[in-house]
Amino acid sequence: PGAAASAEEPQDSQLFASLRGLLAERRRSLDIAPAAPASGYMATRDDLQSVLGALQSSPIETIQQNGRAVPRGIGHLKQDLLNQLREKSPEGQTPLLAEEDSDTIDLVGMLFDYIGQNLASHSSSRELIAKLQVPVLRSAISDKDFFTQRNHPARQLLNSVAEATQLWMSDDEADSGMVDTMTSMVDRVTNEFDGDLSLMEKLLDDLGKYMSQVTRRAEIAERRHIDAAKGRERLDLSREQANAAIARLLKRGKPAPMVRAVLEQAWTDVLALTLLRQGEDSQAYRRCLAVADQLMQIGSGSDVAKVDQTVREEVRNGLLQVGLHGDEVEGVVGKLFDPTSVEKKTSHTELAHALKSKARLGGDAAPVGKAAAESSIDAPATPLTAEEKEMVQRIRTLPFGTWFEFVTNQQGSVVRRKLAWFSTVTGRCLFVNQRGARSEEKTIEQLARDLVRGQIRLFKQESGNLIDRAWKAIMSKLQQFSGQPSLPASA
Numbered sequence: 001p002g003a004a005a006s007a008e009e010p011q012d013s014q015l016f017a018s019l020r021g022l023l024a025e026r027r028r029s030l031d032i033a034p035a036a037p038a039s040g041y042m043a044t045r046d047d048l049q050s051v052l053g054a055l056q057s058s059p060i061e062t063i064q065q066n067g068r069a070v071p072r073g074i075g076h077l078k079q080d081l082l083n084q085l086r087e088k089s090p091e092g093q094t095p096l097l098a099e100e101d102s103d104t105i106d107l108v109g110m111l112f113d114y115i116g117q118n119l120a121s122h123s124s125s126r127e128l129i130a131k132l133q134v135p136v137l138r139s140a141i142s143d144k145d146f147f148t149q150r151n152h153p154a155r156q157l158l159n160s161v162a163e164a165t166q167l168w169m170s171d172d173e174a175d176s177g178m179v180d181t182m183t184s185m186v187d188r189v190t191n192e193f194d195g196d197l198s199l200m201e202k203l204l205d206d207l208g209k210y211m212s213q214v215t216r217r218a219e220i221a222e223r224r225h226i227d228a229a230k231g232r233e234r235l236d237l238s239r240e241q242a243n244a245a246i247a248r249l250l251k252r253g254k255p256a257p258m259v260r261a262v263l264e265q266a267w268t269d270v271l272a273l274t275l276l277r278q279g280e281d282s283q284a285y286r287r288c289l290a291v292a293d294q295l296m297q298i299g300s301g302s303d304v305a306k307v308d309q310t311v312r313e314e315v316r317n318g319l320l321q322v323g324l325h326g327d328e329v330e331g332v333v334g335k336l337f338d339p340t341s342v343e344k345k346t347s348h349t350e351l352a353h354a355l356k357s358k359a360r361l362g363g364d365a366a367p368v369g370k371a372a373a374e375s376s377i378d379a380p381a382t383p384l385t386a387e388e389k390e391m392v393q394r395i396r397t398l399p400f401g402t403w404f405e406f407v408t409n410q411q412g413s414v415v416r417r418k419l420a421w422f423s424t425v426t427g428r429c430l431f432v433n434q435r436g437a438r439s440e441e442k443t444i445e446q447l448a449r450d451l452v453r454g455q456i457r458l459f460k461q462e463s464g465n466l467i468d469r470a471w472k473a474i475m476s477k478l479q480q481f482s483g484q485p486s487l488p489a490s491a
Contacts, residue, residue: 015471016147020103022478029481041093043085048101048141049195051084056134056190060127071130073116074109074137081105101141107474108137114470115162124179125165131186132158135193135200142195150468153200159467160207161186166466167416167434168214175435181210214435221436226421229430233423235276239361242271249292258335259295262315266332267292269361270318291315298336312337322361384445391448396424403459404431406440416459 060071085095097105112133119126139154140146146155161182168178185203193199246268250260271292274285294311312333319329384392400421405414417431417439427444442450450456462469 014148015475016107016144019107019147019471019475019478020100022475022481023103023106026478026481040096041085041089042096042098043088043101045101045141047085047088048081048097049138051081051088052134052138052141053194054084055080056138056193060130070116071127074105074112074133077133077137078105078109104140104144105137107147108133108140110474111467111470112136114473115158115466118162118166118466125169128165128169128182128186129162131190132161135189138193138195139197139200143197147471153197153204155467157189157200157204157207159465160204160211162466164207164211175214178214218434218436222418222420222432225430225432225436225438229421229423229428233426233428235272235361237425238272238275239268241275241280242268245271245289246292249289249296253296255296255298259298262332262336263292263295265360266319266322266324267295267315269322272361273322287314288318291318295336384448385452388445388448388452391451392444395422395444395448395451403461405457405459407455407457 055077061076062070063072063076082095082097089095112129115129116126119129136146136154136158139152143152143154146152149155164178164182168175169182185207188203189200246263250263255263267288271285271288274282274288278284291311291314295315315336316329316333319332320326324332398419400419402419404417404419406417407414415433417433420430420432422429422444429442429444429447430438431440431442433439447456451458464472
């Protein structure tokens, strides 16, 4: 790492000069290099800082762009600067900017343009970034290390704020606490910055600590969703296995409606809960199956007296475990084992209805396995193509934590989602957003289909931070404009 950093330093130190040279080439090719008016007044750095200091506290104005109000860019700010400089110019003289200062303004403008292109067009974070235009410009004019030093406080702060807003503050998912915190920090810059970089260093440190807390909260939320998804799947699989066991049992006879209701509802939940807690090979699960078999004998007309007497207590305990109340349990047990009792006022039909309307173990679980074949959520509407099948196999090799971009509209807007977990058994995928909140629900098959169709795409993480990538892109664009070959630019 040290050697690599050292190798990049010469290119970093030459970046500003290289960019200025390319700007000059562009001006010459466009024949727009103006001649200085004879009566022009060359603004000093102090003049620039004085005017920019006044503009820094001004509200951010907007312009209409593609039917939307967006913050004015540095090109407009440059014009405002020249207009304000007229008041400082000797009478009759046109204010002029030194070529280096003019280039600095143009390059910082390109930097903010690049950042804006990486923000959602409707995002409120654009206004937040726009507020940093003047403070950053003041830093760049007074200290060219802004271009050449990656650890420059203004450069680092701009990068941190831009990346945070890009990842965490899209309008549809922005956390109000984060919006307030980021706004407060940026407002401190616009209200207090006077050229002393120590303020930016302090805010950069505060922002780093805050983002660490936010990231940690997101990790905790994501872990909870993963644990919940795994638990839900275990429950669903247990319920499916219990349903299948009871279905096989019911094929052996035609029990009375009351017994059928108990087996298909409450006792299926007892089986599922036992599977979940103790497993298929446990003595407890085998005993639950045996109790179900005993209940079938009752429901098939066998003498209740011949049924193992411990079954009554086991049924009572099992029904209590799955959430039936004491009076409901006693009513069910009484009807099963003492159907002729005149003390029992509730009819078989009423009890059967009560069992069917009772909330099931785990709520309304989604179908899995074979049952999922009939679910529109879990199964594709049509068979997968060869390309889609190949994509399924590719997805299964992806590590948890892989990021995707979901296209949300015809304009191509995207949201970023992390594949936090998927099941190798059911194929269900758990996606979360940047904050760790659960988002889209898909199966691997549905994900494969959307990937092939281009509705979802793998997100490719670019190397370097946002500002580094911006300088590289700006360098490449200027090189193409001037007819020079695009070369890798380290910044």
